[in-house]
Amino acid sequence: MNPGNEQDTITDEMVQKHGLSPEEYQRLLGVLGREPTFVELGVFSVMWSEHCSYKSSRIHLGRLPTTGPRVLIGPGENAGVVDLGDGLAACFKMESHNHPSYIEPYQGAATGVGGILRDVFTMGARPVALMDSLRFGRLDHPKTRGLVRGVVAGIAGYGNCMGVPTVAGETRFDRSYDGNCLVNAFCCGIVASDRIFLGTTGAPGNKVFYVGAGTGRDGIHGATMASTEFGEGSEEKRPTVQVGDPFQEKLLLEACLELMQGTAIVGIQDMGAAGLTSSSVEMAGRGGRGLLLRLDLVPMRETGMVPYELLLSESQERMLIVIEPGREQEVFDVFRKWDLSVAEIGEVTDDGVWRCTWHGEEVAAIPVAVLTDSAPKYDRPQQAPAALPGLPEIVDPDPVGRLPAMLADPDISDKQWIWRQYDHQVGTDTVVGPGADAALVRIKGTRKYLAYVCDSNGRHVVLDPFVGTAGQVAECARNLACVGATPVGLSDCMNFGNPRKPEIMWQFARSVDGMAEACRALGVPVISGNVSLYNETDGVGILPTPGLAMVGLYEGPPPRVAGRFPRGGLTVALLGGVGRSLGGSVYARQFGFDRHGSPPLVDYAAEVALHDALRALIGAGAVEVAHDLSDGGLLVALAECCMEGVGGIFNVGGDAGALYGEDHGRALIAFAPEHAVQVRALTEGVSFRELGHTGGDVLRLADTHGYAVAELQAVWRNSFPEWLNAGAVATLATA
Amino acid sequence: MTARVAVITFPGSNCDADLRHAVGLFGMQAVAVWHKDSTLPAVDAVLLPGGFSYGDYLRCGAIARFSPVMVDVVRFAGRGGPVLGVCNGFQILTECGLVPGVLLRNSGLTFQCRDVNLRVEGKPTPFTGGLVGATLRLPIAHAEGNWFADAETLARVEGEGQVIFRYLGNPNGSVHDIAGVSNSAGNVVGLMPHPERYVEADVGGTDGAGVFRSLSASCFGALPLKAPGATA
Numbered sequence: 001m002n003p004g005n006e007q008d009t010i011t012d013e014m015v016q017k018h019g020l021s022p023e024e025y026q027r028l029l030g031v032l033g034r035e036p037t038f039v040e041l042g043v044f045s046v047m048w049s050e051h052c053s054y055k056s057s058r059i060h061l062g063r064l065p066t067t068g069p070r071v072l073i074g075p076g077e078n079a080g081v082v083d084l085g086d087g088l089a090a091c092f093k094m095e096s097h098n099h100p101s102y103i104e105p106y107q108g109a110a111t112g113v114g115g116i117l118r119d120v121f122t123m124g125a126r127p128v129a130l131m132d133s134l135r136f137g138r139l140d141h142p143k144t145r146g147l148v149r150g151v152v153a154g155i156a157g158y159g160n161c162m163g164v165p166t167v168a169g170e171t172r173f174d175r176s177y178d179g180n181c182l183v184n185a186f187c188c189g190i191v192a193s194d195r196i197f198l199g200t201t202g203a204p205g206n207k208v209f210y211v212g213a214g215t216g217r218d219g220i221h222g223a224t225m226a227s228t229e230f231g232e233g234s235e236e237k238r239p240t241v242q243v244g245d246p247f248q249e250k251l252l253l254e255a256c257l258e259l260m261q262g263t264a265i266v267g268i269q270d271m272g273a274a275g276l277t278s279s280s281v282e283m284a285g286r287g288g289r290g291l292l293l294r295l296d297l298v299p300m301r302e303t304g305m306v307p308y309e310l311l312l313s314e315s316q317e318r319m320l321i322v323i324e325p326g327r328e329q330e331v332f333d334v335f336r337k338w339d340l341s342v343a344e345i346g347e348v349t350d351d352g353v354w355r356c357t358w359h360g361e362e363v364a365a366i367p368v369a370v371l372t373d374s375a376p377k378y379d380r381p382q383q384a385p386a387a388l389p390g391l392p393e394i395v396d397p398d399p400v401g402r403l404p405a406m407l408a409d410p411d412i413s414d415k416q417w418i419w420r421q422y423d424h425q426v427g428t429d430t431v432v433g434p435g436a437d438a439a440l441v442r443i444k445g446t447r448k449y450l451a452y453v454c455d456s457n458g459r460h461v462v463l464d465p466f467v468g469t470a471g472q473v474a475e476c477a478r479n480l481a482c483v484g485a486t487p488v489g490l491s492d493c494m495n496f497g498n499p500r501k502p503e504i505m506w507q508f509a510r511s512v513d514g515m516a517e518a519c520r521a522l523g524v525p526v527i528s529g530n531v532s533l534y535n536e537t538d539g540v541g542i543l544p545t546p547g548l549a550m551v552g553l554y555e556g557p558p559p560r561v562a563g564r565f566p567r568g569g570l571t572v573a574l575l576g577g578v579g580r581s582l583g584g585s586v587y588a589r590q591f592g593f594d595r596h597g598s599p600p601l602v603d604y605a606a607e608v609a610l611h612d613a614l615r616a617l618i619g620a621g622a623v624e625v626a627h628d629l630s631d632g633g634l635l636v637a638l639a640e641c642c643m644e645g646v647g648g649i650f651n652v653g654g655d656a657g658a659l660y661g662e663d664h665g666r667a668l669i670a671f672a673p674e675h676a677v678q679v680r681a682l683t684e685g686v687s688f689r690e691l692g693h694t695g696g697d698v699l700r701l702a703d704t705h706g707y708a709v710a711e712l713q714a715v716w717r718n719s720f721p722e723w724l725n726a727g728a729v730a731t732l733a734t735a
Numbered sequence: 736m737t738a739r740v741a742v743i744t745f746p747g748s749n750c751d752a753d754l755r756h757a758v759g760l761f762g763m764q765a766v767a768v769w770h771k772d773s774t775l776p777a778v779d780a781v782l783l784p785g786g787f788s789y790g791d792y793l794r795c796g797a798i799a800r801f802s803p804v805m806v807d808v809v810r811f812a813g814r815g816g817p818v819l820g821v822c823n824g825f826q827i828l829t830e831c832g833l834v835p836g837v838l839l840r841n842s843g844l845t846f847q848c849r850d851v852n853l854r855v856e857g858k859p860t861p862f863t864g865g866l867v868g869a870t871l872r873l874p875i876a877h878a879e880g881n882w883f884a885d886a887e888t889l890a891r892v893e894g895e896g897q898v899i900f901r902y903l904g905n906p907n908g909s910v911h912d913i914a915g916v917s918n919s920a921g922n923v924v925g926l927m928p929h930p931e932r933y934v935e936a937d938v939g940g941t942d943g944a945g946v947f948r949s950l951s952a953s954c955f956g957a958l959p960l961k962a963p964g965a966t967a
Binding site for chain 2: 153162338419426427
């Protein structure tokens with residue numbers, strides 16, 4: 001291959017293969033003032049890709065609230081940071097790895113986890129919690145089982161080895177994800193609030209170091225691949241998927257945090273999408289300086305590599321570090337101790353140009369501002385899609401009798417098969433782990449606990465992106481309140497279809513506005529995030545899926561609240577009123593009406609009152625159980641509370657809306673009768689309805705139905721693993 | 736005088752900080768030891784942590800056994816010093832030959848993180864002094880915890896009381912439900928479950944506490960062992 005040190009003639013075909021439109025190429029010629037070299041064309045192609053430049057979404061993301069009294073660092077850095085008080089801060093972000101995971105599930109998901117971990121420890125934070133939000137296609141689609149197994153194994157393989165607990169997550173299924181699974185990975189770390197590291201350059205003369213794994217040919221043009229739709233032949237894109245090595249990353253994590261104990265580092269940036277190119281350009285851009293990179297000094301793990309490949313490789317487990325001259329030995333000492341590659345590959349310059357040489361010859365020289373500021377920015381046309389049909393009346397003579405089928409629904413059934421494969425306890429701080437409303441993880445040596453939840457609900461969002469997304473924000477905050485925590489920040493991972501379609505762009509813009517409104521109303525800043533567009537195959541897009549990850553803070557003695565009934569003799573009450581909204585519900589989908597009607601609305605005042613009441617109840621130790629109502633509504637939430645084996649007698653009946661409506665602003669609580677007066681006092685102003693009492697091993701409802709808890713447990717626990725194992729048998733039979 | 740307990744960090748160890756934390760909770764002093772150190776400091780016991788030493792590449796524990804510090808650990812064990820390997824630490828102990836058997840892939844083929852019930856049995860060890868006969872609920876977190884040995888070794892291990900922990904409900908297919916074994920002298924113990932994870936009531940439970948109490952008691956019951964390499 002051409003090493004790139006000659007002035008190539010750039011053909012239209014080369015431009016198209018690099019994912020640039022003819023107009024964008026003209027723009028490139030204009031801002032550069034000359035024809036690019038082949039190497040430079042590659043550089044522009046990744047820097048101007050949707051994945052790196054946010055060219056279709058940036059104009060909308062500006063409407064999100066990103067500031068607040070706790071926000072130390074908002075969107076734009078590797079991850080956002082919020083203040084936790086007492087000199088501590090939480091650093092977190094959620095990011096997608098959708099396209100690679102569909103092409104190569106194990107490595108795609110694994111490197112998604114690896115990438116988000118690096119984003120967090122780059123900032124100087126030690127990662128303390130991981131979460132994953134997953135979407136797959138129909139259960140009877142031939143690819144779904146293999147994707148589930150591969151993605152889960154990949155997440156486990158990487159996260160477990162890193163020694164960071166995977167404490168929460170969610171997995172849902174819908175036919176729209178048949179050709180595009182979603183893998184959104186979240187990581188949170190803890191950092192001293194005065195020891196946060198940024199990706200910047202400092203003064204000219206500072207030295208640029210490359211540390212971590214050597215560079216190979218994997219992942220070349222990954223960012224460009226992730227910025228297009230899938231069609232026939234997508235399997236051929238497998239070489240664009242990176243290969244992860246969690247052992248290298250564990251060493252890199254420890255080595256970086258060790259070097260960060262000292263004062264040698266001026267700036268540090270991980271090499272993620274678009275690798276060496278993006279990381280070095282971003283650092284130079286933030287520092288307002290130029291940069292010289294001597295590419296022949298980059299540690300390589302394959303022979304015969306050329307500048308084009310070195311600049312565009314997305315090999316994992318690599319970092320770029322800028323230090324002051326004279327501190328070189330400290331870097332060598334730490335990274336050699338951990339047996340990692342380390343090389344001085346360049347320096348910070350004062351001419352504002354991003355320059356790369358290959359054995360002394362210049363192969364690229366582009367003003368930094370051209371790469372960072374002149375990327376195209378589109379206000380793409382928007383148009384509301386044709387109205388979806390209303391929700392017809394569902395004829396169901398025995399809605400209560402539908403409970404077992406609801407518990408077996410793939411969006412509701414127990415996902416222990418997944419989260420048992422993740423180490424959710426390493427670090428010995430996990431107070432509440434997976435399977436709960438939210439995870440709760442202590443910070444050793446303090447009275448602080450961080451709560452984590454991730455949620456997204458494409459069923460609601462597709463019906464009304466504004467209302468559906470606002471509802472998700474409310475739901476996340478409610479989940480945190482159910483473990484006693486107050487939200488401190490949100491990270492968003494916007495998974496949508498092709499933004500060149502006006503209907504998709506409309507969904508995106510409305511979703512952003514709904515999120516913005518709810519975040520303002522609930523006082524939750526958006527501090528980091530990522531956008532994944534072009535989640536389409538053969539022209540069919542996914543449900544609009546804004547993946548949200550919210551972090552909450554609890555301070556005080558260890559909160560003693562569970563999501564399941566721990567014993568008999570407790571009074572059970574519904575806070576927040578009777579439901580009626582079946583639009584976008586799991587129940588409606590079971591009748592085939594999953595693209596019908598409107599999603600439930602959010603009443604912010606009621607929502608805030610409920611969350612405050614839940615926190616007060618838990619803080620006072622007045623309740624033993626708090627459980628949010630979401631998928632499947634009241635009856636499913638009540639059954640879930642019985643899944644430790646304790647049943648009860650409850651006055652719950654009525655129509656399907658009351659049983660399975662997914663209205664917001666509601667939660668179940670259970671408390672000892674002697675706390676009744678205190679509970680009523682603390683829930684003043686919140687709709688309160690006593691439902692019954694816990695006890696026995698049967699769930700009795702409205703004097704008409706009784707279910708042995710063991711039978712409900714079996715349905716809820718077994719339906720997911722049985723589906724997976726049925727697949728194993730079928731695969732063997734056809735092999 | 737405070738008992739000093741070495742916790743070795745191999746490249747890829749990730750339960751080393753958890754072990755040090757647990758040791759500290761029971762009044763002992765944890766001493767962090769780097770795998771490249773050529774000698775052990777003067778300590779009363781040595782703990783090998785869980786994790787993925789060398790990424791579990793080649794075979795779990797197979798590369799870590801060649802770490803420089805392991806020469807001294809083997810000597811320390813040979814002089815009767817208490818040595819405990821948890822999870823990956825257990826795998827390393829089997830690779831060194833300090834405890835019998837090997838650890839195979841789980842019969843279910845996947846990593847499993849969940850609680851198991853165990854019975855403490857066998858000969859007295861520094862880690863299970865007052866616990867024999869007790870039932871403990873502890874978490875496992877491994878993909879290769881399926882303990883196996885040939886028939887002759889198995890008969891000897893069973894006959895000599897070297898089975899120290901046995902699963903009540905086998906999570907990984909290990910032969911005779913074995914979860915942890917000792918060497919013939921009883922001073923070296925390896926087990927797959929993680930006692931260090933359940934030492935505080937608010938984080939999982941306290942069923943692991945007995946292991947650390949036993950260690951503390953045994954450190955005070957005997958004269959502190961000098962590290963062989965340090966004074967020779």
